[in-house]
Amino acid sequence: MESMSDDRLSLLRRGPRFAELGDDELAGAHELATERSFACRETLFREGEEAEEFLVVLAGRVKLTQLGSDGQEVIARFLGPGDMCAAVAIFPGGTYPATAEAVEETRALGWRREPIDALLRRYPAFAVRAMRVLSERVRELQDRVRELSTERVAQRIARALVRLARQVGRPVEEGVLLDLPLTREDLANMTGTTLYTVSRVLTEWETAGIVRTRRRRVVIRRPHGLVSIAEDLPDPAPPGQREGSTT
Amino acid sequence: MESMSDDRLSLLRRGPRFAELGDDELAGAHELATERSFACRETLFREGEEAEEFLVVLAGRVKLTQLGSDGQEVIARFLGPGDMCAAVAIFPGGTYPATAEAVEETRALGWRREPIDALLRRYPAFAVRAMRVLSERVRELQDRVRELSTERVAQRIARALVRLARQVGRPVEEGVLLDLPLTREDLANMTGTTLYTVSRVLTEWETAGIVRTRRRRVVIRRPHGLVSIAEDLPDPAPPGQREGSTT
DNA sequence: CCGCGTCGTTGCGCCAGCGCAAACTCGAGG
DNA sequence: CCTCGAGTTTGCGCTGGCGCAACGACGCGG
Numbered sequence: 001m002e003s004m005s006d007d008r009l010s011l012l013r014r015g016p017r018f019a020e021l022g023d024d025e026l027a028g029a030h031e032l033a034t035e036r037s038f039a040c041r042e043t044l045f046r047e048g049e050e051a052e053e054f055l056v057v058l059a060g061r062v063k064l065t066q067l068g069s070d071g072q073e074v075i076a077r078f079l080g081p082g083d084m085c086a087a088v089a090i091f092p093g094g095t096y097p098a099t100a101e102a103v104e105e106t107r108a109l110g111w112r113r114e115p116i117d118a119l120l121r122r123y124p125a126f127a128v129r130a131m132r133v134l135s136e137r138v139r140e141l142q143d144r145v146r147e148l149s150t151e152r153v154a155q156r157i158a159r160a161l162v163r164l165a166r167q168v169g170r171p172v173e174e175g176v177l178l179d180l181p182l183t184r185e186d187l188a189n190m191t192g193t194t195l196y197t198v199s200r201v202l203t204e205w206e207t208a209g210i211v212r213t214r215r216r217r218v219v220i221r222r223p224h225g226l227v228s229i230a231e232d233l234p235d236p237a238p239p240g241q242r243e244g245s246t247t
Numbered sequence: 248m249e250s251m252s253d254d255r256l257s258l259l260r261r262g263p264r265f266a267e268l269g270d271d272e273l274a275g276a277h278e279l280a281t282e283r284s285f286a287c288r289e290t291l292f293r294e295g296e297e298a299e300e301f302l303v304v305l306a307g308r309v310k311l312t313q314l315g316s317d318g319q320e321v322i323a324r325f326l327g328p329g330d331m332c333a334a335v336a337i338f339p340g341g342t343y344p345a346t347a348e349a350v351e352e353t354r355a356l357g358w359r360r361e362p363i364d365a366l367l368r369r370y371p372a373f374a375v376r377a378m379r380v381l382s383e384r385v386r387e388l389q390d391r392v393r394e395l396s397t398e399r400v401a402q403r404i405a406r407a408l409v410r411l412a413r414q415v416g417r418p419v420e421e422g423v424l425l426d427l428p429l430t431r432e433d434l435a436n437m438t439g440t441t442l443y444t445v446s447r448v449l450t451e452w453e454t455a456g457i458v459r460t461r462r463r464r465v466v467i468r469r470p471h472g473l474v475s476i477a478e479d480l481p482d483p484a485p486p487g488q489r490e491g492s493t494t
Numbered sequence: 495c496c497g498c499g500t501c502g503t504t505g506c507g508c509c510a511g512c513g514c515a516a517a518c519t520c521g522a523g524g
Numbered sequence: 525c526c527t528c529g530a531g532t533t534t535g536c537g538c539t540g541g542c543g544c545a546a547c548g549a550c551g552c553g554g
Contacts (some may be wrong), residue, residue, distance in 0.1 A: 014501065068398075074397060087382055090382075091378075091379055112440075120374070121371040124374060125368070128367055132337075137385050138334075141385065141388035144325055146313050147438060149439030150321060152541095183500090184501075184503095189396075192392075192397070193542090194542060195501095196504085199502060199503060200541095203502095215549085215550055215551070231316065232316065240420050399511095400510080430530090441511080441512060443512070443532095443533085446534085447533085461520085462530085462532080463531075495546095497552105500552100503548070505544105506548085508541105510539105510541095511539095512537105512540095514537095515529090516533100518534100519531085520530090520531080520532090521531105522527105523526105
């Protein structure tokens, strides 16, 4: 192991994905991987191509998208450090179910099929851990299906923002900054609506003091306000509003 | 192994889920399970309860549903013989992500957490197989998200019917019968629409000779017609239509 | 500091699909 | 054969959200 390894090992360990592995397992896993770098807007792989590598992001952000039949893109999710993708590369003949594009300078570790297969069979804990991650993804996706089926646009956008806050939120002066470049269109593609509607909703929330947006940036000023909208609860009083109407 | 075992073993083997297991592994897996029976409309487990058992359906049909925030149900999927569910029972503290209700007389095998965990760690092939099933489920769910985000109601209903045809279709005189009790409301809950809209769409398709419906039953007479609608292609000529307007 | 491309906003017209209400009908169980 | 309740149909009015078009503005790179 060269000197950079410690860096990557601790990164691997920090993410929830590999917490169950012991030191030697982790080192073994790491030695079989190759590191890759991607510039902003470079694509890591495309939907439909034969899956070659199972990937774990070390640094940066990646946007996973699917192509709708009529050409518009649907965002499956964003990846950050510690997140894995392309589990399908474990199985022979699998094809990438989505396109992965770096939205920032990104580094990732990749495992080809044989090594990852060997790891899975050698360290059952590794497979069980992967199952857990997949189970969580299934749950998330079912939630999204439920939301798309039963909730209004504003609710879905609120949920998307809350989710992003949990995933890539960084506390700043004004509130919580979503630490990735995010356009109205991205948000629309995450929630099954249009960039126009997203724009209108965000403008409204900005007026209400719930969010503050700059170009490609969103800061959440009153997370609880968003949660209320997501859960369809009555609007809670913004802090500093003392005009008596609020019990 | 008592005499009934052969029955169940072959059923387990027939489903795609356990194909990779050898005889002894299969037998080992089977001996650790307990068999359960459920009457029509009986619930196997409820969303939110602590997950006790990982289940594989032997016979019958099960409806998996989630509850929307405002109380309406969303159908995740239907299970038939060979299908597994509640993979989350493998992990301590997991809760069922959905409610399972038998829509026919149903038998299932259940494994508690310890035995299934032991199996997974003892037979890595078992875990890898489970990962594959989960990967496929992820893909299916992503497809559903894409459909709900980008397609119109008629397309989504067509897709739901095509999917059901593949899963539980049985060839009959008139076409392909969807071999499970299926109301307009079920179909609405599968596609994120309302029973009214489903009724109107099905009426239209019945007029066009694409489907034939009876109470709680659907027969697909022209599968290709449905596929065309699902893919948003121009309507293909129904067989027997020779009135010259077609090309 | 400037220019330009990308991103964001907003007015306006429109329609797919919702959802109530009320009537109808199928078919299982007695 | 009848009954009854679950399932289905259909008319009607309404609206949330779409999407074009046109404009506005931010901020990066030169």
